[in-house]
Amino acid sequence: MPQFVYLIIAIVVIVALVAIFVISFIAYRRTPVPKGCEDLVANKEKCEGCLMSECPLAHGREEGH
């Protein structure tokens, strides 16, 4: 089989993976949060020793300090 056919298959697979991720992400966001879990926050003791600045929780940590 020519190389470009494999390349097209690979592109189709990657696009399908992106589609699966987007669908699962939307489904996750649309599922209602269970009662009592609306205000979940990062635990200061668990997170303050972590230096990972890319973590989305790091922003809240900086504001807290």
Next chain:
Amino acid sequence: MNATVPFIVTFLLAIVNATLMDNVVLIRFYGICSFVGVSNKVKPAFSMGVAVAFVTIFASLVCWPLYNFVLVPAGIPFMDTVVYILVIASLVQLVGLVIKKYSPALYKAFGIYLPLITTNCAVLGVAQGNTDSGLSFGLSMAQAIGTSAGFLIIIFLMACIRSRLDAMNVPKAFKGIPIALIVAGIMSIALIGLGGIGS
């Protein structure tokens, strides 16, 4: 691999090795974030171990064929990390969706650490390591099963120890995470000791 050794023996030895001697948390230091973050209570720790095990095994199950039958023949093996992250993120979303819908108590126990399974380098490390080291599909699954079992056992043991430590008279400076890290260090030394078996 020695041809005279049956595959099942190699498979089982690979699982034992990945579980104990090459433990993902205490020897390779992967997945420390969720290990420290969720190991303060036994039930959430066990559930987190099961969730990580599920994602690790299924990610390896999907990533190995994707790499060997799609990316390598297409001449784009350098796209492996992107593809693996997509697979892992999708699996975590699906696990999160099931937990959110059917187990509110578990959702609350995991808290903000549930989406962090995506960034758990134990999951990506296994998938990446299996393809980088050129393991066969069988051995890469053994590696995934062993790694998952190792994570599950260690996070469960750690949670049991930490629940007992809460009742102990620990000096104030060592309460919480510091004493947990000391315990993890001692457990790590114990596992390093197993590395000498068979040499």
